[in-house]
Amino acid sequence: MPEAPAPGTELVVRSTRVVTPAGIRPASVMVSVSRGVITDVVGHDAPVPAGARLEDLGDLALLPGLVDTHVHVNDPGREHWEGFWTATRAAAAGGVTTLIDMPLNSLPPTTTPRHLEIKREAARGRVHVDVGFWGGAVPANAGGLRPLHEAGVFGFKAFLSPSGVEEFPELDLGELARAMDEIAAFDGLLVVHAEDPHRLAEAPPCGGPRYADFLASRPRGSEDSAVAQVLALARESGVRVHILHLSSAGALPLVAAARAAGTRVTAETCPHYLTLTAEEVPDGAAEFKCCPPIREAANQDLLWRGLADGTVDCVVTDHSPSTADLKTADFATAWGGISGLQLSLSAVWTEARRRGHGLDDVVRWMSARTAALAGLERKGTLAAGRDADLVAFDPDASFTVDPAGLQHRNPITAYAGRTLRGVVRSTWLRGRRIHRDGSFTGPRGHLLDR
Incomplete structure (x- = not known):
């Protein structure tokens, strides 16, 4: 007997390669556009309900929209670095349908409920994808973290x-401990940029255009030491803690051991750590500068192993753009940040495929687990009742990155000239198409609360 169509279905998106929680298979995704949700995922040849529109993707892969929980939009205040309009267009073009904005690089930073409202006002009506917000934990606001939590931020970032x-x-370690105690009291989430300032001070100073000098100034030991300190304090407080942009494979055993001992810890890494290596960074090429830095190929292999075995939970961009004048040839003074929001899916897929991973792995790292990290229960997977955030992806096509063709406000990227595999053809947000082959509809994104 043919499967009965789900009630309320107005759109059917069909593909021979649908990435579902049960694996990749031919299927039809039934969508209620009026409600913005998936009504069912059924067999590939299931009947199309009367009045529903069929979108047959053929052999294009159908993925859930990616959830990027680490993006610096820089708006308001430094919107000339990026901005909600350009960042969310870049996200849509890259298959990212939800992003969580970091609390710093905007003016003011998101460290009070009032600052959060200023951020929301800057974003309202200008976002092409759904956008949520992190709060900040800084020395002056430990007593104000609960009101910021109640105002809807997804968690708190600390350096x-x-x-x-x-x-x-x-934060120094005493301030970090106080913030952890406060956040644990309301069962919030703390996300931490973990580099030990004392180990950085002991490292050789960086100056000039040599990437090797910059790399030596941000040693793996500074990350490993800071991660150990964070984990020790998290164990004492019971707080849920997340290690941001892990680049040192030396911290992987620390995370694994802490988790096995009951510490509530997760960790992320980034596309640039998984796809770029220190050996290939030209001297003076500050578009490759980020903190912590891109490390050697042998370290990258270990990061991939940690991702495969689950020690590293997810992959996010840490998209941190700037204007060209801030990317000077001196690594000591250049702005540290990689601009890669639009390219993240293709970059990760290129290397994942080479290493024998499937699209279902990439979706797990970049959508399902990031949605779980942020508590976005309606995002991250293709299943009935979830938001109909969909991506039509050609995993076999390839392209050469031209910075001028990206939607980012400033055409600066470490991926310039690289050939990547995998092209986003269409993106839907809650069942409505927001992007097709470089063309966009008006902004349809929502501002999300925790």
Whole structure:
């Protein structure tokens, strides 16, 4: 007997390669556009309900929209670095349908409920994808974290070393412990940039265009030490903690051991750590500068092993753009941040495929687990009742990255000239198409609360 069509279905998206929680298979995804949800995922040849529109993708893969929980939009205040309009267009073009904006690099930073409302006002009506917000944990606001939590932020970001902007200072270990205790009291989430400032101070100073000098100034030991300190304090407080942009494979055993001992810890890494290596960074090429840095190929192999065995939970961009004048040839003074929001899926898929991973792995790392991290229960997978955030992806096509063709406000990227595999053909947000082959509809994104 043919499967009965789900009631309320107005759109059917069909593909021979649908990435479902049960694996990749031919299927039809039934969508209620009026409600913005998936009504069912059924067999490939299931009947199309009367009045519903069929979108047959053929052999294009159908993925759930990616959830990027680590994006610096920089708006308001530094919107000339990026901005909600350009960042969310880049996201849509890259298959990202939900992003969580970091609390720093905007002016003001998102460290109070009032600052959060200023951020929302800057974003309202200008987002092409769904957008949520992290709060910030800084020395002056430990007592104000609960009101910020109640105002709807998804968690709190803290630095252990200087952030790079004066208005978002780092926490010392005593301040970090106090923030952990406060956040644990309301069962919130703390996400941490973990580099030990004392180990950084002991490292050789960086100056000039040599990437090797910059890399030596941000040693793996600074990450490993900071991660150990964070994990020790998290074990004492019971707080849920997440290690941001892990680049040192030396911290992987620390995370695994802490988790096995009952510490509530997760960890992420980034496309640039998984696809770029220190050996290939040209001297003076500050588009490759980020903190912590891109490390050697042998370290990258270990990061992939940690991702495969589950020690590393997810992959996010840490998209941190700037204007070209801030990317000077001197690694000591250049802005540290990789611009890669639009390219993240293709970059990760290119290397994942080479290493024998499937699209279902990439979706797990970049959608299902990131949605779980942020508590976005309606995002991250193709299943009945979830938001109909869909991506038509050609995993076999390839392209050469031209920075001028990206939607980012400033055409600067470490991926320039690289050939990547996998092209996003269409993106839907809650059942409505927002992007097709470089063309966009108007902004349809929602501002999300935790």
